[in-house]
Structures are given as structure tokens and as C-alpha cells.
Amino acid sequence: MELLRRKILEEGKGIGDDIVKADMFLNHRIDTELLFAMGEAWAEEFRGEKPELVLTVESSGIALAVAAAHALGDIPVVFAKKSASIVQNEETVQTPVYSFTHKTQNLIRVEKKYLPEGARVLIVDDFLADGQAAHGLMDLCRQRQAKVVGIGIAIEKGFEPGGRKLRESGVHLKSLAIVDGIRDGKIILRADDD
Numbered sequence: 024m025e026l027l028r029r030k031i032l033e034e035g036k037g038i039g040d041d042i043v044k045a046d047m048f049l050n051h052r053i054d055t056e057l058l059f060a061m062g063e064a065w066a067e068e069f070r071g072e073k074p075e076l077v078l079t080v081e082s083s084g085i086a087l088a089v090a091a092a093h094a095l096g097d098i099p100v101v102f103a104k105k106s107a108s109i110v111q112n113e114e115t116v117q118t119p120v121y122s123f124t125h126k127t128q129n130l131i132r133v134e135k136k137y138l139p140e141g142a143r144v145l146i147v148d149d150f151l152a153d154g155q156a157a158h159g160l161m162d163l164c165r166q167r168q169a170k171v172v173g174i175g176i177a178i179e180k181g182f183e184p185g186g187r188k189l190r191e192s193g194v195h196l197k198s199l200a201i202v203d204g205i206r207d208g209k210i211i212l213r214a215d216d217d
């Protein structure tokens with residue numbers, strides 16, 4: 024997606040050889056023109072899958088999920104909450120997710136009533152790296168027998184294995200930009216396939 028690619032190149036920062044900082048437009052300050060354009064792009068990609076809700080994980084995914092859900096005709100957004108608690112609650116489903124950025128393991132959880140059995144779910148998140156967050160969200164859906172009809176990602180790190188593995192397993196995945204690497208602080212983008 025051209026606008027996102029431009030933002031990454033002009034305002035993103037490469038940290039070391041594997042972290043993309045997108046604080047200027049995605050993770051701290053949010054560029055709302057970009058946000059709603061991303062929502063439209065995911066809606067165009069996934070409308071045919073007829074999602075009934077958009078699922079993400081707090082906190083950076085929420086705005087993105089709202090933009091997608093609005094563009095899909097104002098379907099609901101459900102965001103998994105992160106907690107350190109290991110208390111199992113009958114009303115919730117939970118699963119462990121290792122956080123790439125914080126190097127910690129969190130539990131993510133959703134109240135069962137917000138993720139109904141059989142629901143058609145579109146998962147949305149800001150970054151895809153190893154795929155831990157995506158797999159955690161897919162696991163919550165599996166526990167609820169909800170159907171993941173697609174995964175929409177803003178920035179995929181193409182040099183990490185998450186995207187390849189998801190595509191190989193047949194998941195309908197749409198990443199709006201793919202970073203192929205970081206060299207001397209400069210972000211290298213994959214050519215757009217649109």
C-alpha cells in the first residue's frame with residue numbers, strides 16, 4: 024500500500040537489524056489519514072470473506088481494528104486483553120503469547136461472550152514477525168470454535184518466519200507493507216505486489 028510504504032520510508036526508523044520503529048504514524052502518534060486508508064485496504068481484501076467481527080490484541084492493534092471494522096460496515100471490534108495473571112476464569116478463554124518487543128510472556132484473554140461460537144473472525148494487528156501474536160489470537164478463536172477468515176497486518180517483517188508459515192498453512196493473509204531488512208538504520212521494503 025503506497026501511503027504506508029511512504030510513511031515507513033520517510034518516518035519509520037530501523038533499530039539494530041530487526042526492529043522497525045513506527046511511533047510517528049502507528050504506535051504512539053497515529054496518522055489518521057493513513058489509519059482509515061489501511062482500514063479500507065483490509066476491507067477491500069476481506070469483504071468477500073464476510074467477517075462478523077474484527078479481533079486484535081491491546082493496545083496498538085485497537086485503532087487499526089476499528090478502522091477495518093468501520094470500513095467493513097461497522098462490525099464490532101473485540102480486543103484481547105493482556106495480563107500477567109494465571110487465574111483461569113470460566114467466562115474467558117486465554118492463551119500465552121511471547122512478546123517480541125518486550126521479551127516477556129503474557130497471557131491474552133477474551134471473554135467468551137464477545138467471541139461467539141461459529142463467528143467469522145478477521146484478525147488485525149500492527150506487526151507480524153514470528154507470528155506469536157497471530158497464533159495466540161487464532162488459538163483463542165480455535166478454543167471458541169470461531170472461524171478465522173483472514174489476517175490483516177500493517178507491517179510484516181518478511182525476514183522473520185511468521186508470514187511465510189501462515190501463508191503455507193493456507194491462511195488468507197494480507198500485509199499492507201513488507202519489510203525485507205534493515206541495513207545501517209535504513210528500512211528495505213519489498214516491492215509492492217498490488
Ligand code: 5GP
Nearest residue numbers: 042043123124150151152153154155156185
Ligand atoms: P510476533 O508475535 O509476530 O512475533 O510479533 C508481532 C507483535 O510484536 C506485534 O503485535 C507488535 O506489537 C510486536 N512487534 C514485532 N516486531 C516489531 C517491530 O519491529 N516493531 C514494533 N513496533 N513492534 C513489533
